Amino acid sequence: MPVNTKILLNTTLLFIALLLVSCSEEKKKDPPKPEKGRIKTEVKKGSETKTQRPPIINIVDTVALKMTVIYSSDSAATFDRISLKLGKIYGTKLPEYIKKNNLKTAGAPMAWYKKQKTPFFFDAGIPVNKAGSKPVKGVQIRHMNGGKALIVHFFGPFELLPLGYDAVKEWMKENKKIPAGPSYEIYITDPIDKNGKPVDPYKIQTDIVFPIK
Numbered sequence: 001m002p003v004n005t006k007i008l009l010n011t012t013l014l015f016i017a018l019l020l021v022s023c024s025e026e027k028k029k030d031p032p033k034p035e036k037g038r039i040k041t042e043v044k045k046g047s048e049t050k051t052q053r054p055p056i057i058n059i060v061d062t063v064a065l066k067m068t069v070i071y072s073s074d075s076a077a078t079f080d081r082i083s084l085k086l087g088k089i090y091g092t093k094l095p096e097y098i099k100k101n102n103l104k105t106a107g108a109p110m111a112w113y114k115k116q117k118t119p120f121f122f123d124a125g126i127p128v129n130k131a132g133s134k135p136v137k138g139v140q141i142r143h144m145n146g147g148k149a150l151i152v153h154f155f156g157p158f159e160l161l162p163l164g165y166d167a168v169k170e171w172m173k174e175n176k177k178i179p180a181g182p183s184y185e186i187y188i189t190d191p192i193d194k195n196g197k198p199v200d201p202y203k204i205q206t207d208i209v210f211p212i213k
């Protein structure tokens with residue numbers, strides 16, 4: 001079954017938005033207080049401040065699924081290079097591997113970010129029904145055993161995603177949970193609807209998975 005290239009390309013835009021926000025840490029002097037029931041965020045273009053509804057964050061102590069993931073590793077020296085690299089991975093490399101090996105996708109696109117500042121190093125992957133036997137240059141296979149995990153079901157604008165990480169880290173501290181591997185993100189909801197319009201950000205689900213002991 002051919003991979004849904006439209007969803008993968010839309011997810012590429014989502015990855016870029018996450019990275020841009022995660023790496024923007026500049027703060028203004030004496031910023032205005034947010035409205036009641038809202039939180040303050042900085043807008044990257046210009047120096048304006050805006051307030052937004054808080055995201056919906058649900059933390060579940062559960063079990064992560066066992067998966068076979070095909071992925072490609074890459075790096076980018078600047079923000080504008082990220083879009084080119086991810087576009088190639090999701091638009092060419094991984095679909096080529098899936099088609100060549102007659103595979104089926106078995107889940108939503110996912111990503112691991114090794115750090116959140118320049119230069120960027122990342123793995124971008126897609127779960128598939130099985131490992132293929134016909135290689136494609138630059139595509140690797142990762143067998144994920146699953147197991148105990150905390151999963152953050154996050155609904156909200158991409159620029160607020162760091163609040164999900166903060167929430168689960170605090171939860172782990174309070175409940176004395178120990179990490180058992182690197183966290184990763186799963187992009188459950190397509191950020192663009194069938195008509196090519198952006199989806200309400202509070203209806204977009206991103207799962208952040210933290211393996212634990």
